[in-house]
Amino acid sequence: NKLTITAICGSLREGSFNRKVLKAMEELAPKHWEIHRADLSNIPLYNADIESQGDPQSVALFKESIRQADGVLIVTPEYNSGIPGVLKNALDWVSRPVKSSVLIQKPFAIAGATPGSGGTAQSQAQVRQTLLAMNAYTMPGPKILIGGIHEKLNETTGELDDESTLRHIEKFLTAFEQWIYFFK
Numbered sequence: 536n537k538l539t540i541t542a543i544c545g546s547l548r549e550g551s552f553n554r555k556v557l558k559a560m561e562e563l564a565p566k567h568w569e570i571h572r573a574d575l576s577n578i579p580l581y582n583a584d585i586e587s588q589g590d591p592q593s594v595a596l597f598k599e600s601i602r603q604a605d606g607v608l609i610v611t612p613e614y615n616s617g618i619p620g621v622l623k624n625a626l627d628w629v630s631r632p633v634k635s636s637v638l639i640q641k642p643f644a645i646a647g648a649t650p651g652s653g654g655t656a657q658s659q660a661q662v663r664q665t666l667l668a669m670n671a672y673t674m675p676g677p678k679i680l681i682g683g684i685h686e687k688l689n690e691t692t693g694e695l696d697d698e699s700t701l702r703h704i705e706k707f708l709t710a711f712e713q714w715i716y717f718f719k
């Protein structure tokens with residue numbers, strides 16, 4: 536059976552390491568997964584005055600993508616030991632209306648990469664807490680905490696090609712599929 540997955544990258548930059556991880560996930564995902572990348576780049580800063588006039592198109596598209604998804608995959612950097620503002624802002628938009636938000640009971644999985652050694656653990660912990668507040672169902676594990684990401688890329692293509700990381704991603708994706716079916 537086909538699974539529809541929305542993928543969110545918490546970094547907007549073109550050469551993002553986290554987007555490279557997301558790309559590897561797309562390539563390793565089972566063939567019956569259909570992954571749609573969300574575009575956060577045009578989502579404005581949350582403002583209830585804007586919201587009261589109706590969601591901006593970028594927000595409406597993001598909400599609809601999550602509404603249609605069987606699961607949502609977040610791959611995010613860590614900024615100053617926490618969640619990047621871009622990602623928190625986008626999640627704040629889709630958390631509303633509170634009682635009927637598309638995040639409620641939606642299966643999520645979180646991953647992240649950094650050139651540093653902490654593997655984005657603190658950022659992921661904050662994303663988890665945010666999603667808990669929004670009544671989403673975040674997979675407890677396995678976790679993907681990639682440190683030293685700049686040393687795990689192919690020198691020619693720039694793509695993630697560290698064998699043990701790729702095998703771990705496969706396990707993570709398999710576990711996420713089980714997590715999604717747990718709630719179906």
Ligand code: FNR
Nearest residue numbers: 546548551552553554612613614615616649650651
């Ligand atoms: C960072 N970076 C970073 N890394 C980390 O492991 N822990 C941290 O707390 C921070 N803090 C931080 C703050 C700010 C404002 C920036 C811009 C960066 C470094 C970060 O991991 C690095 O820039 C990554 O390359 C960002 O992810 P993408 O864009 O490559 O996906």
